[in-house]
Amino acid sequence: MQLALLPVLAPLREFRRDDVHSPVLDEFMGGLGVGYSYGPPFGQRLVTWADLQRMELPRRMLRRQAAHNLDARLGAVGVHGQPPALMLTFEGIASTLLLAESLWAGLERSVPGELVVGVPARDVVIVTGSHSPPGLAKIRRAVDRIFFAGDRHLLSRKLLVRRRGIWEPFAAAQARTPEAAF
Structure with a gap:
């Protein structure tokens, strides 16, 4: 089974931003952020800053890949x-x-x-x-x-x-x- 990445909404208040083991989050609105989840199943584990380094994937590419995967699954x-x-x-x-x-x-x-x-x-x-x-x-x-x-x-x-x-x-x-x- 191939792993895919999808964007996932998450409350910003639940995560620290200064830890490499915290999820990569982009602000969305109203206290909500966009994280990126491995899957399927989705939503159980979010991509962390350490994961991003290990994958050698720029943040911009992470966003683009997740958005593409979302569109493909609609x-x-x-x-x-x-x-x-x-x-x-x-x-x-x-x-x-x-x-x-x-x-x-x-x-x-x-x-x-x-x-x-x-x-x-x-x-x-x-x-x-x-x-x-x-x-x-x-x-x-x-x-x-x-x-x-x-x-x-x-x-x-x-x-x-x-x-x-x-x-x-x-x-x-x-x-x-x-x-x-x-």
């Missing part, structure tokens, strides 16, 4: 549920899908308003539209339940919105109604 994405909220699955690291540009371009047309996601844990992504009050409520409840129950790989209580191809924190006051857009 056929394994599962979309489950019915509107107003959908759940995505992907090899136990669904949150990684936030980094898959082509996936979101396709999903943007299937939700009312802007794409809004909850990523409470590494393996959970829930999607709705900013113009769907029932969808937003469903995502918030799911995020709260996951944090209440606990999870080995908790990520964020914040909802994210995709604007102009970039993820940013979402606030209910930012929800734009179709009338407000004119």
Whole structure:
């Protein structure tokens, strides 16, 4: 079995940056970073600075290889549920899908308003539209339940919105109604 590398979202607060045995992390947003996981299975072990030296792989190439591998595996994405909220699955690291540009371009047309996601844990992504009050409520409840129950790989209580191809924190006051857009 050949080892592959994929990007994986991880909370920045959990890792020290001054240790060669700590994971290589690139800042993503809102306290989240992008690490790089060996696999399959993915998400169990992140590439460390020592690994990077041993592989003689420049950090830029690590990013490029992981992004290429992610794009090549997008056929394994599962979309489950019915509107107003959908759940995505992907090899136990669904949150990684936030980094898959082509996936979101396709999903943007299937939700009312802007794409809004909850990523409470590494393996959970829930999607709705900013113009769907029932969808937003469903995502918030799911995020709260996951944090209440606990999870080995908790990520964020914040909802994210995709604007102009970039993820940013979402606030209910930012929800734009179709009338407000004119």
